[in-house]
Amino acid sequence: YLNETPLKALYLIATHGKPDVKSREKLSPELVDFLDRCLETDVEKRSSAEELLSHTFLTKAESLSTITPLIRAAKKILNKH
Template sequence: HDNCQALYLIATNGTPELQNPERLSAVFRDFLNRCLEMDVDRRGSAKELLQHPFLKLAKPLSSLTPLIIAAKEAIKNSSR
């Protein structure tokens, strides 16, 4: 339901404005703009977006493992 509501709100009100967009890199803002383009003909396809410079800067998925473990530990320790 939450996803449907979000899609409905975006479809009717347009893409919400980013808070503090100046904190985001130009390449990330461009990637978001390409993903969130309302005009289907102008929106990037999955194939095009996978070639975007922002994703080329991404670290390998394996770099997430220590972050996930640390988050799980933090949650476990905070619930004690």
């Protein structure tokens, strides 16, 4: 529902359930589990913010500084075209 307004996205989630995650097979099991927990529509089943912040997907993540060289390289490539 990324292309929808926030209000319409809420309506769609309420009427049709959580959106499907595209290309799940390309994602790590940790990310899939994290997204499933974030997108859980049942309040009783949904993880708390504290639980999500301690999820394996986040605790195993590399520091953001490791992505900086990749961003610079991508920008260089884009500027050449």
